[in-house]
Amino acid sequence: MLSLSMPQDFQNHLSNIVSSIDAELDRLLTAQLSAGEIERPENLVAAMRHGVLNGGKRLRPFLVIEVGALFDASLQETLQTGCALECLHSYSLVHDDLPAMDDDDLRRGQPTVHKAFDEATAILAGDALLTFAFDILSSSKCHPSAEVRCELVSLMSRAAGQGGMIGGQVQDIEAETSTPSADQILSLQSMKTGALIRFACEAGAVVGNAPSKDRNRMVEFGKTIGLAFQLADDLLDVTSSSAEMGKRVGKDAEQGKGTLVSLYGVEKTRVLMNDNLSHAEALLQPFGSKADILRETARFVVERSN
Amino acid sequence: MLSLSMPQDFQNHLSNIVSSIDAELDRLLTAQLSAGEIERPENLVAAMRHGVLNGGKRLRPFLVIEVGALFDASLQETLQTGCALECLHSYSLVHDDLPAMDDDDLRRGQPTVHKAFDEATAILAGDALLTFAFDILSSSKCHPSAEVRCELVSLMSRAAGQGGMIGGQVQDIEAETSTPSADQILSLQSMKTGALIRFACEAGAVVGNAPSKDRNRMVEFGKTIGLAFQLADDLLDVTSSSAEMGKRVGKDAEQGKGTLVSLYGVEKTRVLMNDNLSHAEALLQPFGSKADILRETARFVVERSN
Numbered sequence: 052m053l054s055l056s057m058p059q060d061f062q063n064h065l066s067n068i069v070s071s072i073d074a075e076l077d078r079l080l081t082a083q084l085s086a087g088e089i090e091r092p093e094n095l096v097a098a099m100r101h102g103v104l105n106g107g108k109r110l111r112p113f114l115v116i117e118v119g120a121l122f123d124a125s126l127q128e129t130l131q132t133g134c135a136l137e138c139l140h141s142y143s144l145v146h147d148d149l150p151a152m153d154d155d156d157l158r159r160g161q162p163t164v165h166k167a168f169d170e171a172t173a174i175l176a177g178d179a180l181l182t183f184a185f186d187i188l189s190s191s192k193c194h195p196s197a198e199v200r201c202e203l204v205s206l207m208s209r210a211a212g213q214g215g216m217i218g219g220q221v222q223d224i225e226a227e228t229s230t231p232s233a234d235q236i237l238s239l240q241s242m243k244t245g246a247l248i249r250f251a252c253e254a255g256a257v258v259g260n261a262p263s264k265d266r267n268r269m270v271e272f273g274k275t276i277g278l279a280f281q282l283a284d285d286l287l288d289v290t291s292s293s294a295e296m297g298k299r300v301g302k303d304a305e306q307g308k309g310t311l312v313s314l315y316g317v318e319k320t321r322v323l324m325n326d327n328l329s330h331a332e333a334l335l336q337p338f339g340s341k342a343d344i345l346r347e348t349a350r351f352v353v354e355r356s357n
Numbered sequence: 358m359l360s361l362s363m364p365q366d367f368q369n370h371l372s373n374i375v376s377s378i379d380a381e382l383d384r385l386l387t388a389q390l391s392a393g394e395i396e397r398p399e400n401l402v403a404a405m406r407h408g409v410l411n412g413g414k415r416l417r418p419f420l421v422i423e424v425g426a427l428f429d430a431s432l433q434e435t436l437q438t439g440c441a442l443e444c445l446h447s448y449s450l451v452h453d454d455l456p457a458m459d460d461d462d463l464r465r466g467q468p469t470v471h472k473a474f475d476e477a478t479a480i481l482a483g484d485a486l487l488t489f490a491f492d493i494l495s496s497s498k499c500h501p502s503a504e505v506r507c508e509l510v511s512l513m514s515r516a517a518g519q520g521g522m523i524g525g526q527v528q529d530i531e532a533e534t535s536t537p538s539a540d541q542i543l544s545l546q547s548m549k550t551g552a553l554i555r556f557a558c559e560a561g562a563v564v565g566n567a568p569s570k571d572r573n574r575m576v577e578f579g580k581t582i583g584l585a586f587q588l589a590d591d592l593l594d595v596t597s598s599s600a601e602m603g604k605r606v607g608k609d610a611e612q613g614k615g616t617l618v619s620l621y622g623v624e625k626t627r628v629l630m631n632d633n634l635s636h637a638e639a640l641l642q643p644f645g646s647k648a649d650i651l652r653e654t655a656r657f658v659v660e661r662s663n
Contacts, residue, residue: 087555088520089548092527095519146484151476170457174480175527178452179519181484185491186514189507197503201495204510206393208492213401213485214394221398221481242395249393 061347072109098168098176103141105159112137114251117344122259132254135187142180210250219243231309245277275331280352282324285310367653378415404474404482408451411465417557418443423650424561438560441493448486516556525549537615551583581637586658588630591616
């Protein structure tokens, strides 16, 4: 087995997998028809592509694939679940950027979908990406067992829904006009950002048919790096520049949004983030060197500069 | 078997089934938690309920249930698929009513979701309803066979997606600034409105494990009454009042929207609608009196006053 203890090896591996993800997303997001469809309107497909094929980090599909690899799942299968999840994640960004929501003009250095197209198209492109995520997940290419595919549909809809990502987003909006406690911030972030990262890790274990002890460990791993990811994001919002991030920064403070950085300060937040990194590494310990890529992924999550 | 040749019997049956649908939607749309969820934010659940529990006709779930009954599917199962479909249909109305889309203040005589709440909440409530539809469909309450549930997820995502309802909606917006031909209007309406009605009929056959010949017949039945439904809608838009419809009328003409009524006139449209009704009745012929309710349903679709 390839040893990936060197960060350069990890970087190469990451960029190879990201290329596979981008190529598959490109293939999926075409005007090609499925049974019973009209021609997919060109402008809609273009808006969906704009929202997805934009140089994203692909962290969520990468996690599905690497957790899957830990349990010897085939890349062909985890790639499908990963792409479904990336379509879903991308829809959430397209809708978050809308004027009625965060009202952002820039995403990854490019105009947001409602800026490049228009607001109605951005709403519909987001809806179509969310819907398409479930189309991908229900295909037998995703997994030969319909039981597994149904479980993925169920887990993803809960991670993304009213008691998951969307619920967290609503709490986040409500937090703008209140003074949330640290626990409330942790809870809302755990759903708004954490739920999909947890799902990514659990989905890899489900596709790889992991025993329930290992599956639970992967859910915990996802929970831990999800929190580390959010803490890193909040830190980057106060310490980095717009040019590095490819989007507006400093906006948490500007919107008076309570984050753990605003409650704890930069130093204590950094300590908490590193504690989570250590916990994530401890969770991987039983898997030995087979988990090297996931170890590097956890480090990448906290050390990234954008 | 209950003979339902009398319209009064049909009305009673319809209102009994609609009560069951409303009760199940009410039960599904509560703050009750699923595994891995945070508390569902109260305001979000309230907005979702406002978008769904509003006295809708429930035509789509009724079709799932009645086509299912033709193949002896259990009401318990078809009710779940029907409620999933109604959540999906309701999300599409919540998003269609948004200021960036149709900008409607009134729906079924009540303020639209973005009027009763706000725009961000309406976008998120729509997203949550769409997501929840797949949650409902993936549950074993929907059907004991995961193969069947996966097929329902796949069919619904295609009926609702870029090459289905959303694609039709995009074409509809594009048609506002062009002069579509009759074929183009038929095609876009067949997706915008028709796709979910076709899915309703196909889903009933799938849940009832119908042989493929009968299933295809039900798809054709759905296609036919879907078109009749749309023609009735376009006719109502020119002939009825806001009070009867519970929403703004005359807006097709106001928006310069090409409909078959504007191309063909009221009389020819009415003839076309009745031709479709006759075709729908012919499709039910092999099922004898067991299809009486579906026969009445087809008549109800064209004879309704709102």
